[in-house]
Amino acid sequence: MAGLIVEIHVPLVPGGRTADAYPFPWIDDVEALLGDLEEQGEIEVIDEGEECDDVYVFAVGGADEAGLLAAASRVAALDGVPGGAFAVVTDDETDEIGQGRRVNLAR
Numbered sequence: 001m002a003g004l005i006v007e008i009h010v011p012l013v014p015g016g017r018t019a020d021a022y023p024f025p026w027i028d029d030v031e032a033l034l035g036d037l038e039e040q041g042e043i044e045v046i047d048e049g050e051e052c053d054d055v056y057v058f059a060v061g062g063a064d065e066a067g068l069l070a071a072a073s074r075v076a077a078l079d080g081v082p083g084g085a086f087a088v089v090t091d092d093e094t095d096e097i098g099q100g101r102r103v104n105l106a107r
Contacts, residue, residue, distance in 0.1 A: 003092040005046055006068035007100070008075050009055040013082035026080040027056060033078060034058060034071070043071050052097050065089060069103060076105035083107055 010030070014023035027049065037043045037060075044062025051057075058075065060068055069087060076085040085107075090100030 003061055004063075004065060004068065005059055005061045005090050005092055005094075006065070006072055007088040007090060007097060008058040008060065008072045008085065008105075009052075009088060009098070010058070010075070010085045011082045012051060012054050012056050024056070026078065026082070029078055029080060030058060030075050033075060034060060037071050037074075038062075043068060046092075050097075057097055061092065072103075073105050076107055 008030075010026070012024070031049065034043065034045050038045050042063060043060045046059035046061050049056055049058040060071055063071075069089075072085075072087040075081060085105045087103040087105055088098055088100045089103060094100060
C-alpha cells in the first residue's frame with residue numbers, strides 16, 4: 001500500500017540580503033521548521049530537499065493529508081520564503097517529482 005506524501009515546491013528565488021551572501025537562506029529556515037515538526041511527531045521528512053528546475057522541493061509524509069498540507073502551509077508562511085509555493089499530493093510509489101494533485105499554498 002502506498003504512503004501519502006506531500007511535496008512542497010518553493011520557487012528558487014534568491015533571498016540573500018547582500019550580493020555576496022548565500023542566495024537561498026530560506027532553505028535552511030524551511031529545513032529547520034520541518035525538522036522541528038518531525039521532532040514533535042507531526043510529520044516525517046522524506047529525504048533531503050532538492051533543486052528541480054526552477055523550484056526547490058521538500059517532501060513530507062507520516063501524517064494524514066490535512067496534517068501534511070498544514071505543514072506545507074507553515075512553510076509557505078515563513079518569513080523569507082518566496083511567494084508562489086505550492087504542494088503536490090502524491091504517494092511514495094510515484095517515480096517523478098511533481099506528479100499528483102497540485103494544491104496552492106496561501107501566504
